[in-house]
Amino acid sequence: MSRWEPDARGRLERAALELYLERGFERTSVAEIAERAGLTERTFFRHYTDKREVLFAGSSALQELLVDTVARAPGPATPMEAVAAALQAAAAVLQERREHARRRHAVITANAELQERELIKLAALAAGLADALRQRGVDDASASLAAEAGIAVFKVAFRRWTEQAGEKDLSEFIGESFAGLKAVTAGT
Amino acid sequence: MSRWEPDARGRLERAALELYLERGFERTSVAEIAERAGLTERTFFRHYTDKREVLFAGSSALQELLVDTVARAPGPATPMEAVAAALQAAAAVLQERREHARRRHAVITANAELQERELIKLAALAAGLADALRQRGVDDASASLAAEAGIAVFKVAFRRWTEQAGEKDLSEFIGESFAGLKAVTAGT
DNA sequence: TACCCGATGACAGTCACTGACATCAGCTGC
DNA sequence: GCAGCTGATGTCAGTGACTGTCATCGGGTA
Structure with a gap:
């Protein structure tokens, strides 16, 4: 088995869409998205250039x-x-x-x-x-x-x-x- | 005579365009624009919702x-x-x-x-x-x-x-x- | 003269985003 | 089977955009 859970990008995208639907885009922080995906904020920004881009993969x-x-x-x-x-x-x-x-x-x-x-x-x-x-x-x-x-x-x-x-x-x-x-x- | 120099918005717009041309948008801080206009950063954001909007007045x-x-x-x-x-x-x-x-x-x-x-x-x-x-x-x-x-x-x-x-x-x-x-x- | 108003300043705080360095499972070459 | 490299991640300390709140005070108004 690998060191990390697979499909980090997929997890981030799903977590982001869920949170944006639940509480709105502005009231969601990147740290929250990362937490729901089981990752850190820094890793989010390694996959997406900014908080918006995660919706446009x-x-x-x-x-x-x-x-x-x-x-x-x-x-x-x-x-x-x-x-x-x-x-x-x-x-x-x-x-x-x-x-x-x-x-x-x-x-x-x-x-x-x-x-x-x-x-x-x-x-x-x-x-x-x-x-x-x-x-x-x-x-x-x-x-x-x-x-x-x-x-x-x-x-x-x-x-x-x-x-x-x-x-x-x-x-x-x-x-x-x-x-x-x-x-x-x-x-x- | 009034308490402040007139035309704060005009001064901010001119200062912003100048600085964006001189050093580029990203390498210009709002504090610099405000300083060149003789105002504070906080006042900039009272006139424009964000750093971009000053170009779209x-x-x-x-x-x-x-x-x-x-x-x-x-x-x-x-x-x-x-x-x-x-x-x-x-x-x-x-x-x-x-x-x-x-x-x-x-x-x-x-x-x-x-x-x-x-x-x-x-x-x-x-x-x-x-x-x-x-x-x-x-x-x-x-x-x-x-x-x-x-x-x-x-x-x-x-x-x-x-x-x-x-x-x-x-x-x-x-x-x-x-x-x-x-x-x-x-x-x- | 007393009062209010509106534009500004001062200051502290949040959060998006970045750079630098550390960690470590798994693959690679030998 | 071991040494070393790699790539995805974590950690931490920033910078700068933007916000909330309260203070200031010249000028107009009652």
Whole structure:
């Protein structure tokens, strides 16, 4: 048997989410998270750069999924089609873990600092999408615009998904939002 | 004559921008800003909620300008036309103070925490735009999408404006970006 | 003249985050 | 099977952002 309990990161992430739900982000100290995970505060900061980051561990995997999906989109796909495919792929992942996604999102919407972190993660996703589009030969400005517009669609769709009373899939909200964006930009 | 030097906020804002430019955001302490402004650290925090906020004092004025411009757009204007008018109004203000805008932006792009704050301010602008559109009778989803898309256009245009070698006006970049968005969303 | 108010200062405290050094189970080379 | 290295963790002493509380006092007000 090994010297320490396994999966320190997993324990920290679960402890953090639990505590943020129980008492709120601000009223939870890093020492408390570490204690619940059976570790020390110092070790927390070896795994996560700050108190917020522990909620965003999965975002790099999402980023890879988006970028890969754009890269693998069929050759003739337009930039927005490639972005749409990427967002649908991401939606499928989130739909699978919808309870976790909603709990996490509830914590984030309750705290401005966490919203800031979420926004910069979304900006990073946009930058990754834009890069992937450029790799496909899309010109610089169009790549940025398609990526930013795609993230805008995602933000709106995700919010509607979490606020709905029913159980409609995230992918449907994304489809509707893309259609809505098309309609609204047509009238300029 | 009054008991204290006037314009404490202005002195703090100028001192902060200077120091952030001279030594970087992270390597500047609030005590140093306050000292250069002839005040104490405690007083700094009476004027600004945190060390970042001192760079964003003007954002509420920008928000009011955007919201007012949408509210006053001609009745038959489409949502995107109203948003475009608002962004052009904001662009004119930034163009006027372009040296200040660029210095400030240089500080922000050099630091992730400041970028986070900028993003949440932009998100607030989007929320304000969306509200103003709803007041005009635009349906909920379209209002959010037009607002978010408008902010996406603004982000791209602003970045191109600051990165350009020449002296082209921000309003031109915004016009081009709106056209680019229209082109890119048409191909879905 | 007495009083209040609002902007500031003084000071102590909490907590996020960092740097430096210590510990020690398990693997590696011999 | 032993010496030594490694990597994840612990310990401890900071620094600096931010907060609560009380004191100060020039200027306006009754």
